[in-house]
Amino acid sequence: NAGVTQTPKFRVLKTGQSMTLLCAQDMNHEYMYWYRQDPGMGLRLIHYSVGEGTTAKGEVPDGYNVSRLKKQNFLLGLESAAPSQTSVYFCASTKEAYEQYFGPGTRLTVT
Amino acid sequence: KNEVEQSPQNLTAQEGEFITINCSYSVGISALHWLQQHPGGGIVSLFMLSSGKKKHGRLIATINIQEKHSSLHITASHPRDSAVYICAVRSLYNFNKFYFGSGTKLNVKP
Numbered sequence: 001n002a003g004v005t006q007t008p009k010f011r012v013l014k015t016g017q018s019m020t021l022l023c024a025q026d027m028n029h030e031y032m033y034w035y036r037q038d039p040g041m042g043l044r045l046i047h048y049s050v051g052e053g054t055t056a057k058g059e060v061p062d063g064y065n066v067s068r069l070k071k072q073n074f075l076l077g078l079e080s081a082a083p084s085q086t087s088v089y090f091c092a093s094t095k096e097a098y099e100q101y102f103g104p105g106t107r108l109t110v111t
Numbered sequence: 112k113n114e115v116e117q118s119p120q121n122l123t124a125q126e127g128e129f130i131t132i133n134c135s136y137s138v139g140i141s142a143l144h145w146l147q148q149h150p151g152g153g154i155v156s157l158f159m160l161s162s163g164k165k166k167h168g169r170l171i172a173t174i175n176i177q178e179k180h181s182s183l184h185i186t187a188s189h190p191r192d193s194a195v196y197i198c199a200v201r202s203l204y205n206f207n208k209f210y211f212g213s214g215t216k217l218n219v220k221p
Contacts (some may be wrong), residue, residue, distance in 0.1 A: 024203065031207065033207070040213060041213060042113075042115065042197070042199075042210070042211030042212055042213045042214070043197070043199075043209075043211040044198065044211075045207075045208070045209065046159075048207050050207065054205070085142075090154060092154075097141065097142065098159065098208070099156040099159045100144070100156060101146060101156070102146075102153065102154035102155070102156075104152065104153045105152045106156075107152075
């Protein structure tokens with residue numbers, strides 16, 4: 001099992017550009033999450049999904065969109081990147097009330 | 112306000128020392144998680160507990176539900192234990208809501 005994978009690992013964007021981060025898990029987990037991690041702050045939830053075809057907003061959803069067309073994939077989109085979105089992005093998945101499995105992270109810089 | 116507070120923020124230890132990291136929380140929880148984040152950035156779940164104590168190798172995690180407090184202990188610390196340790200709690204009222212501490216950065220010197 002690969003667990004949770006994220007693509008890409010690093011990316012530099014110019015302000016206003018768009019991109020999509022891909023998260024994939026092969027553990028048949030129902031629940032998937034996108035977090036951002038900024039220096040001095042705890043992980044913050046951007047969006048999450050409780051199953052294929054469903055998404056919901058977390059605590060910092062503005063400027064991001066998500067889709068979960070297939071159970072194993074959870075996509076995070078930035079339509080018009082801003083410097084405030086410079087961060088490390090983590091995807092995680094979980095099965096019901098068990099522990100979360102995290103991806104390796106995507107380091108995004110917006111200039 | 113921070114629903115999850117960790118102490119200390121930074122910790123330097125000599126190899127072999129016994130280490131304790133503390134976590135206090137102020138919300139109702141269904142479970143508490145200890146996570147480890149290595150310098151490379153990846154995050155790994157160490158423990159999930161809702162009561163009592165769990166042990167895995169040299170790591171021990173305890174939780175006191177009445178006091179809303181948890182501790183992570185590392186016995187016989189080693190330089191490879193150097194990492195950021197994050198306490199996270201799952202909300203009792205929202206299954207998909209986790210509150211994360213800002214982490215404790217541990218550096219174990221040889």
